[in-house]
Amino acid sequence: MRNGLILNSLLFCPALLLLATGACRPVTGEADAGSMADAAHVHDGSVPADAGTHLDAGHHADASHPFDAAMSHDAGTLEDAGTQRDAGLPVDSGAAVDSGTAVDAGGTADSGITADSGVSVDSGFTADSGTTADAGFTVDAGSAVDAAVAVDSGATPDAGVTAVDAGWTDVDAGPRRAFPGAPPTMPHLPYGCEMNCAMCHAASYPGIPPVPHPERLMCRQCHVPQYQVALRVQNTFLP
Amino acid sequence: MALTRRDVIRNGLVVVGGTAAAPLFRGTLQDGAARAAGVTTWHKAPCRFCGTGCGVEVGVRDSRVVAVRGDEQSPVNEGLLCAKGFGLAKILYGADRLVRPRIRNSAGQLVDATWDEALGLIASKWTALVAEHGRDSVAMFGSGQWTIPEGYAALKFMKGGIRTNNLEVNARFCMASAVVGYLTTYGIDEPSGCYDDLDLADDFFLWGSNMAEMHPMLFNRILRRRQADAGVRVHNLTTFGHMTNQGADETLVFKPHSDLYLANAMAHVLVNEGLVDTAFIGNHAVFMRNISGTDTAIDLAAYTAFLDAYRPGDVATAVGISAADITRMARLYGDPARKTVSLWTMGMNQHTRGVWINNLVHNLHLLTGKVARPGNGPLSLTGQPSACGTCREVGTFTHRLPSDRVVANAAHRAAVESVWGVPAGTIPSPAESPLTDAMAMFEKLANGSIKSVWINTTNPFQSMPNLDAYLPRIRAADPFIVVSDIYPSRTVDEADVILPSACWVEKEGLFGNTERRTQHFAKLVPAAGDARPDVWQFVEVARRMGFGHLFPAAWDGQLERSLFDEYRQLTLGTHHDLATFDELVASRGLRWPVHDGVETKWRFNAAYDPAVAPGAPDGIEFYGRADKRAVVWARPYEAPPEIPDANYPFWLCTGRVLEHWHTGTMTRRVPELHRAVPEAVCYINDADAARLGVGGGDRITIRSRRGSVQMRAELPCRVSVPPGLVYVPFFDEDYLINKVVLGAVDPQSKQPDYKKCAVSIEKA
Known part of the structure; x- marks a missing residue:
């Protein structure tokens, strides 16, 4: 059983709990994000593999299936993509849900649009959505969407997610390479505390892009996550 | 065999890296770089960040850095780079680069100035202070980011010109104990x-x-x-x-x-x-x-x-x-x-x-x-690109001179005076000009005995320990503070004169890394605005103070070479022999001691190091000591000066994260690195957090006997601390954890302990 194998592998992983609760979610990116969406389709087995298709997480998710539950959040991410984050302003989460538009994940990054990519399901922050998180980071509207997805999928929001998950939201900040030849930034936040990318990004997991150099254990020495925060200082670099 | 190997190297067969393993990180990244449209030229340079000394290739187009990639010819990293290394491409381009000199006027406002006004002001102030209060009333505080020519010029200016031992570096904070x-x-x-x-x-x-x-x-x-x-x-x-x-x-x-x-x-x-x-x-x-x-x-x-x-x-x-x-x-x-x-x-x-x-x-x-x-x-x-090459080898600590010489040794002073062409007795002994390590220098600024300091290429008002015990007193004493830097910082905030510096490949220079490798880089792009190289700043102030004879080379692009050539004379025959400037220009760096163009991988070993005397038992000789042993x-256990107790029950350990370098002045202006780690957090153990009612993301107060900081708590994740210990990175100027840190130093190295002090944690 493919899913059984995956589950057996992932159950050792503390990140699984966070996967199950959607504490961290992938964000739309270029091709990789599309692939993550593909993975959801493959796992579900009932949805055509089309990264650009709007996925209904509620239908897709299997509450008893943590991996699928996590994948349902990918769908939610796609749903949110394209919403411009308005840093510093309270966000009406309901409006954000309405404004959510299915977009082509591959096109999002190329267009350079800052996507509203959702926030972790910290129940405290979800209830609080629309307020400004401390340290000046705004909890974006995606949190409300997350909460809905989490409830729909039967996953229990985890109140124990970390400060990073709660206050900093992942972002698709445009092209994922700083310049041609630079390593792409991570297309999603790290799952929980997981440092071992190959745990998921392995050749044995269909649809999830495997790490190109599995012999290199320390992916995050080069590939860094991107939280949705304002720059302190603009940078005038031109590739 | 070793001789054969040396001969092989000398005869020009390039031996890269010493292993047959495939270089890392070729493939996609390099292919991507090759696709970079319009990149016209690539040039070697060592990385500007840590002491590893990775080789990079810098892509330059239209006088701007447009890309960086790992240098496959570098024996250090063989084409690999970390996230910070790739971030190098953007460190020159933060929108708030300091681009013109500024002087604080009588109303306390910073106003733009010409270079001549700024340099003239520094020279006249220092000349007057030295005349009125003596040579030890002025000081310079630099760093392991100084290039070798910069450190050498600073050394010559301070010890051979002004004749003070008030020259010190931030390397005191990072590896003086290793020295x-x-x-x-x-x-x-x-x-x-x-x-x-x-x-x-x-x-x-x-x-x-x-x-x-x-x-x-x-x-x-x-x-x-x-x-x-x-x-x-x-x-x-x-x-x-x-x-x-x-x-x-x-x-x-x-x-x-x-x-x-x-x-x-x-x-x-x-x-x-x-x-x-x-x-x-x-x-x-x-x-x-x-x-x-x-x-x-x-x-x-x-x-x-x-x-x-x-x-x-x-x-x-x-x-x-x-x-x-x-x-x-x-x-x-x-x-x-x-x-x-x-x-x-x-x-x-x-x-x-x-x-x-x-x-x-x-x-x-x-x-x-x-x-x-x-x-x-x-x-x-080591943690800085030339902590070894400049602070240790050139000798920019208060007590040092080139190639392990010290100012306390009269013969060492004489050897340096001879090469400098200055009268015997020019370089002051410690009796004539007291040794002033970093913490002592800031104490002297606070107590008013040092009346002016030129801080260059470092950010001590964020990075020094026990900040609140010093900075308020320094402000009250109101010394004349000159700061050369590339971006605003906590230290630039305190400046009376701000000098905008050229950065990295905006100037020519040499760094020395952890493994004794000296690496040259050329000037590849013009400096931002009217920024100028630090070495030019030193020489221009020295000239205005009447010490132009120390720097005879014209400022025509040959200054760095002439300073290096002169410094190199002080390395020859000392077991620190450096390669020639041209050899370093042509190579991916060479590890000293270098003899006849051949580097030394293993010192003290006759198979690799010609300085070992013939017939040494098993070919090993520790020639650094007179007894060759x-x-x-x-060394016994000795308790730390502060341990957790009932009022301050936690150990505080401070440090760094991969994505940011030291005080974050450069890396927080690189968008990818800033978004990767937007702010510092305090990592606390789950059990401790639960006991204190602190959840991940909650604001907490970290308090010691010296000061307090409020920041967000983070439960074990990327960092997992044991019960009773909290960890805070120091890169974030918004959370000055160094207000909390104990300033106690090792009595031999004078290096502070940033890793251990007692704090309390409470929910804010």
């Missing part, structure tokens, strides 16, 4: 071995080093070695968990400061289980102990008796590692069939007995004969 450790053990600074050891060893012991984050490419080199040989093991000895855990075979968490017990307990096992290389010790080592303030030779029996207090079973509880584990690790050190490398960074150096713990780790290698031989040796990792030191 004194090498000097007290071998009589000569810097490692015997090099990075090639990472390709050859069987056991890697990390003593308080989060190498995966702080020296990523070197850690990758270790992991590559491990993948090539199933017998290789990485042992991560640390006071808390971090990214290095993932790559290590085992992580053993010891209690803060108990490394003194741990290393002595391992030596106890070696001595009492017959694992000592007695022939090596007999030929190459002496035992010493400081008794009543005097370094005294002892014998093996006395050393063995000293170690009686460190039986593994007796210290295991204090260390927090079982006696079985301590014994097992000691036996690995003592296994003659295995090659062993020890690595360390701030964990050992930022320690009130940093020199002692350095000595104790050297002991393990001396007792087992595992030093100065390929695949064996203790290797101190290295010292096994009996």
Whole structure:
């Protein structure tokens, strides 16, 4: 059983709990994000593999299936993509849900649009959505969407997610390479505390892009996550 | 064989990296770089960040840096780069670059000025201060980011021109203990071995080093070695968990400061289980102990008796590692069939007995004969690109002169005066101009005895410990503060004159890395705005103060070369011999001592180092000391000056993260790096957090006897701290954790301990 194998592998992983609760979610990116969406389709087995298709997480998710539950959040991410984050302003989460538009994940990054990519399901922050998180980071509207997805999928929001998950939201900040030849930034936040990318990004997991150099254990020495925060200082670099 | 090898190298066969393993990170990244449209030229340069000294290639188009990629020809990193290395491409382009000089006017406002006005003001102020208050009323504080010509010009200006020993560097904060450790053990600074050891060893012991984050490419080199040989093991000895855990075979968490017990307990096992290389010790080592303030030779029996207090079973509880584990690790050190490398960074150096713990780790290698031989040796990792090349080798610490010379030695001063062409007696002895280490310099600024300081290429008002004990008093004393930098910072905030500096490949320079490799880089792009190289700033002020004779070379692009050529004369024949400028321009760096264009991988070993006398037993000679022997030191445990108690129940450890470099002045202006780690957080153990009612993301107050900071708590994740310890990175100027940190220093190295003090934690 493919899913059984995956589950057996992932159950050792503390990140699984966070996967199950959607504490961290992938964000739309270029091709990789599309692939993550593909993975959801493959796992579900009932949805055509089309990264650009709007996925209904509620239908897709299997509450008893943590991996699928996590994948349902990918769908939610796609749903949110394209919403411009308005840093510093309270966000009406309901409006954000309405404004959510299915977009082509591959096109999002190329267009350079800052996507509203959702926030972790910290129940405290979800209830609080629309307020400004401390340290000046705004909890974006995606949190409300997350909460809905989490409830729909039967996953229990985890109140124990970390400060990073709660206050900093992942972002698709445009092209994922700083310049041609630079390593792409991570297309999603790290799952929980997981440092071992190959745990998921392995050749044995269909649809999830495997790490190109599995012999290199320390992916995050080069590939860094991107939280949705304002720059302190603009940078005038031109590739 | 060694001669053959040297001949091969001399005859021009390029030997890269010393291994046949495929270079890392070729493929997609390099292909992508090749696709970069419009990139016209690529040029070699060493990375601007840590002390690893990775080689990069800089893509330049239209006088701007447009890309950076790993230099496949660099023997250091063979094409690999970390996230910060790729971030180099953007460090020049933060929108708030300092681009013109500014002077604080009588109303306290900073106003734009010309270079002539700014430099003239500094020169006239300093001339007047020296005339009125003496030469020790002015000071310069620089860094391990100074290029070699910059450090050399600063040294000559301050000690040969103004004639003060008030020259000091931020390297005091990061590796002064390692310097004194090498000097007290071998009589000569810097490692015997090099990075090639990472390709050859069987056991890697990390003593308080989060190498995966702080020296990523070197850690990758270790992991590559491990993948090539199933017998290789990485042992991560640390006071808390971090990214290095993932790559290590085992992580053993010891209690803060108990490394003194741990290393002595391992030596106890070696001595009492017959694992000592007695022939090596007999030929190459002496035992010493400081008794009543005097370094005294002892014998093996006395050393063995000293170690009686460190039986593994007796210290295991204090260390927090079982006696079985301590014994097992000691036996690995003592296994003659295995090659062993020890690595360390701030964990050992930022320690009130940093020199002692350095000595104790050297002991393990001396007792087992595992030093100065390929695949064996203790290797101190440095954190700045030229901490070794400039601070240590040029000698920009208050007490030092080039090539391990010191101002306390009259012959050393005379040798330098001769090359400088200045009258005998120009360079002041410590009696004439007191030695002023970093913390002493800031104390003198606070008490008014130093009336002006030129701070250059560093950010001490964020990075120095116990900030609140100094900065308010410094403000009240109101010294004339000159700051040269590239971006605003906590230190620039305090400036009376701001000088905008050229950065990295906006100027020509040379850096010296951890493994004694000197690397040259050319000026590739014009400096931002009206920014100028630091070396030009020094020379121009010196000239205005009447010291132009010290810098005869014209400012025509030849100044760096002429300064290096002059400095190089001071390295020849000292066992620190540097390559020629042209050899360094043409190469990816060379490891000193360099003789006839050939670098030295393993010092003290006749097969590689021609300085070893013919006939030395087993071809090993520790020529740094007059008796040609290295010292096994009996160094006891000594309690730290502050330990957690009822009011301040937590240990606070501070440090860094992979994505940001030191105070974040550059990396926080690189969008990818800022978004990766937007702010510093305080990592706290789950159980402690639950007991305090603190959840992840909650704001907490971290309070010590010295000050407090409010920031967000983070539960164990990327960093996992044990109960009773919290960890805070210091890169974030919005959360000045150094207000909380204890300023206690090692009495020998004068390096502060940033890793251990007592704090309380409460929900804010």
